[in-house]
C-alpha cells in the first residue's frame with residue numbers, strides 16, 4: 001500500500017481554500033473514488049508525489065508534455081528568457097517566431113496566440129460568427145471545447161431541439177444557438193444543416209474525440225463534415241487542442257488529410273505553459289482586431305516566457321518529426337495491442353481505442369465508435385482498473401472519459417512495466 005499522508009493533508013487544507021480542493025475539476029479523482037495526489041516533481045515519463053511515490057505518467061499534464069517532463073532544452077529556454085522580463089504587454093520577437101513556426105508546421109496562413117484552449121475556441125467561434133454574419137454553431141455531444149458559455153451544452157431530446165446548459169450559471173440564451181449532433185453520424189449533422197440552411201456559422205469538432213475516452217473518426221466522417229460545411233457555407237473548425245502537434249506536426253489536418261477553415265490549439269503548443277492559439281485562412285484571420293472588426297485581446301497573450309517554452313518544444317518536435325511521430329505511434333499501437341491481448345486472455349471485455357499517441361481502454365463488449373458507446377462502458381470497472389494501476393505505479397487519467405497520453409520519454413521497459421501492471425490489475429477485477 002502506498003503512503004499518501006502528505007497528499008491527504010494537503011488535500012484537506014486545499015478543500016478549505018479552493019473549491020473542491022483543485023483548480024480544475026477532473027483533478028479531484030472524484031469519478032474513481034479516491035483523493036487526489038499532490039505532485040512535487042516530474043522528469044521524463046516519471047512523476048513523483050509529495051509522499052515520494054513515483055509513477056509512470058500517462059496524463060502528461062493532459063497532453064502538453066509530449067516529450068516528457070522537464071525537457072532540459074525547454075527548461076533552459078524558459079530560464080534564459082525569464083532573465084529579461086516575464087511580460088511586456090508589447091510585441092516581442094518570440095511571438096513572430098512562434099507564429100512563423102506554427103504556420104509552417106500546420107499549413108495555416110495566420111495565427112493569433114491566446115492563453116488557453118478555452119480562449120482559442122471562444123475566439124474562433126466569435127470570428128466564425130463575425131465573418132459569416134450567422135449565429136448558430138454545431139458541436140458534437142461528448143466533444144469538449146473548453147468552458148466558455150456557448151460550449152457548455154447538453155443535447156436536447158432530439159437533434160433539432162435546442163440544448164440545455166450543462167452547467168449552472170450558463171443562461172439558456174447562451175446555448176440557444178448551439179446545436180448538438182452525434183459524433184461519427186453524418187446524418188445527424190445533415191439534418192441540422194437541412195433545418196437551418198442559412199443560419200450555421202460554423203461546425204466545431206475534435207477531429208479525434210479525445211474527451212469521451214478516445215473515439216476515432218470513422219472513414220469519411222471528417223471529409224463528410226468538410227463537404228457539408230462547403231455545401232451550406234459554414235466554416236469548419238477543427239479543435240486541435242489535443243491532436244495539434246500530437247498526431248503529426250500538422251496535427252489532425254495532416255494526419256487525416258482534411259483542411260479546416262479555422263483551427264484551435266492549446267496544450268502542446270505551450271510546452272507546459274498556458275498557451276492557446278487559433279488560426280486559419282488569411283481572409284478569415286484578417287477580420288480579427290485590430291485589422292478587422294472581430295474583437296479579441298489578451299494582457300498576457302504572447303508573453304515571452306510562454307512563447308519560449310512553446311517554441312522550444314515545437315522546434316524539437318519539428319526537427320525530430322521523422323523519428324518522433326512514427327516512434328510514439330508505434331509504442332502506443334503496441335501498448336494498445338498488448339492491452340487487448342491481455343484483456344482477452346483474462347476474459348475481461350475491453351476495447352482499447354488508439355490513434356497516434358492517444359489511447360484509452362473501455363470496459364465493454366462493443367466497439368466504441370460513438371458517444372453513446374463511450375457512456376455505455378462500465379465506469380465502475382474503469383475506476384477499479386484505475387486504482388489497480390495506480391497502486392502499481394501507473395498514473396492514468398482519473399476518468400473513463402479522458403485519453404492516455406504517450407510521451408517520447410516512455411521507454412520499452414516502462415511499457416512492459418505498464419503491461420505487467422495491467423495484467424495483474426485485470427486478474428484482480430475478475
Ligand SMILES: *Cc1c(COP(=O)(O)O)cnc(C)c1O
Nearest residue numbers: 116117118144145146241242266
Ligand atoms: C483541453 C481542451 C480544451 C480546453 O483547453 P484549456 O486550455 O483547458 O482551456 C479545448 N478543447 C479540447 C479538445 C481540449 O482537449
